[in-house]
Amino acid sequence: MISVMAGLATAAILFIVTVGLSLIFGTMRVINLAHGTFYMLGAYLVTVTFGAVSSRALGFTVMLLVSAAIVAVVGLLIEVLVLRRLYGSDHLLQLLATWAILMILDQVAIMVWGPQNFTAALPRAFNGSVQMNGQQFPQYDLFLIGVALAIALALWLILQRTRFGRLVRAAVQDVELIRVLGVNVNRLYTQVFVVGTFLAALGGALMGPATSVGPGIDMNIIVEAFIVSVIGGLGNIWGAAIGAIIIGLFQSIGNLYVPELASLAPYIVMILILVIRPHGLLGKVEG
């Protein structure tokens, strides 16, 4: 029971980060290697820059949103200044460009915050445990699961009910068609990239107080996020959710029964899924 809940808490962060990656890929067909770096910036902002500003639930939530918004502005600049010039070109160029952004931002982070690890206190409002089956479960993990559910719901509503959502869904199907119909695709891309960046940074900001933050955390998360999105199907939001839950549960249940293999579990699952359904569980076959 506790293991399942722990797995879901892991899945919550993975979902929030991966859904941003998937949204960007699905709409823009850009594989954004710098996605994990936005996660890292969000984590730094909450733990170091805003460290201990507020311990109350409301203040902390505002801090999360402000951190993610600041990183989203960075994302906006990057989209307008760099990525926009590369949409027509080869995938490899986009990969190299997002990789360059990753390296530059990594170095900026070391220059601003230094090479050491930081740790911030959990907000007092969530710094306790609840009893579950006679075992303690962290309140903060419950909060993470709640935030992930809220984001999933919000994204579903936005995609189904708003004009922006309709355009995103249309772009996922066929971007050339909506361009011909007179939609400003460039603006749509910018909006999607900003939303994706915001989600990555929010994931990092949420994880920041629960872990220690230092150089390199971006590489860990980007690999995991790619695994999750490959399992779920790149470009599919519900795929990201299912992929995150599968990986989260495989890690926690795997630890329980086969600890020697638990660290390999994500890769094994990914290989199996690629063999059985090469486009991921919910990914669509292109072309």
Next chain:
Amino acid sequence: MKKRWKGIMTVAASLALAGVLTACNTAASSGAGSDGNTAGNSSDSGGSTSSTVTVAAITSLTSSISDLGVPGYQAEELAINQINASGGLLGKKIKLIKFDDAAQPNLGAQYADTAILKDHVNAVFGPVSSAVAAAIEPIAAQNHTLVFFHTSNDISLTTTGFTKYAFQVTPNTNMESTAIALLFKKEGWTKIATISPNYSYGHDTIANFLKMLTKLGVHYTLVSQQWPQLGTTDYSSYISTILSKHPQAVFSPVFGGDLVTFAKQGIQYGMFQKTNFVSMMDPTVLEALGSQAPVGAWGYSRAPFFAIHTSDMTNFINAYKQAYNQYPDAWAILAYSAVQTWEYGVKQADSFDPDKVADALSGATVPTVRGDIKIDPSTHQAEVGEWVGQVAKSSQYPFAIWNHITYFSPSQIMSTGQ
């Protein structure tokens, strides 16, 4: 169909690219960093010939283990400054140059070459990673250059890899895990679990710990063994697994930033009340955790400043605090004692000649800030002990320290350990 595969191949390629370029990235950035150092240094063509003698620190100043490397470098800088302020060593000023190995053996080897062949250093201090240490050791030996290990502690450095020029001033992996086995025996813990980083240090430490328990006659039941990767950011699934097996005690060689993460997440699960969790809860970790210390957990350390009550230590703490505005952790104390060991050897030999210094140190008893340490002539392993204690809040410091402190002496952890 074709397009679908193209998509997948792109993802695969990007992941592979990510891995390859990470390596290049660290290599490139650290290379650039140290070039500045060496360029500046070679202009005065230092070495032992002129009025200054050059020594090198090769250690991890970036990467996930820089928490151990940076304090070590700072303490070395302090030690060298103090030597120079008091008139130098044998009348010569000492110059310290630094290289960031970024925890990569190939970089460590490359910098050892540069330091020895280009900068003509007399001694090398470092590194954090035993893999880097193993890469540096033969290069130093080939070129008759002294090397002092103070953080990396793989036992092979002083046994199978023994060279005349290498010295080890920290407890090796076997000594440390022997100390923990003695603690388990003393406390009577038999239903046990382990959680350890998934690389050679973690596996070796656990293997020796279990071997020592058997040797000490402890009949234990191992209920769970976990192997998280170095740099894990989410330990909740490991914590919930261990707790579900209800061990009396858990041995965890997880250290540094990873242990900070683990402690924060463990507190939320009530881990440190439900089981006796034993790990490297030294000042580095306790200082980082501040008010959120895992009270009740057990710590072990190679040199906790608050457990060593000598005037030398007090002076060192004050000097270190003044220079860097923080308390010295074990990594600082060990690195400082490494420089002291070299200094003592040079004074005894009355020469910088590496062969003479090595001979002078072999079998010597060296006065250091952590107390006198005897250098075993057959391995060049210093006879040093290990401290354990239980994490408790303190009114004296802005972070938690230990109570119930036990010191396992070198004779206890070396006689049974080898």
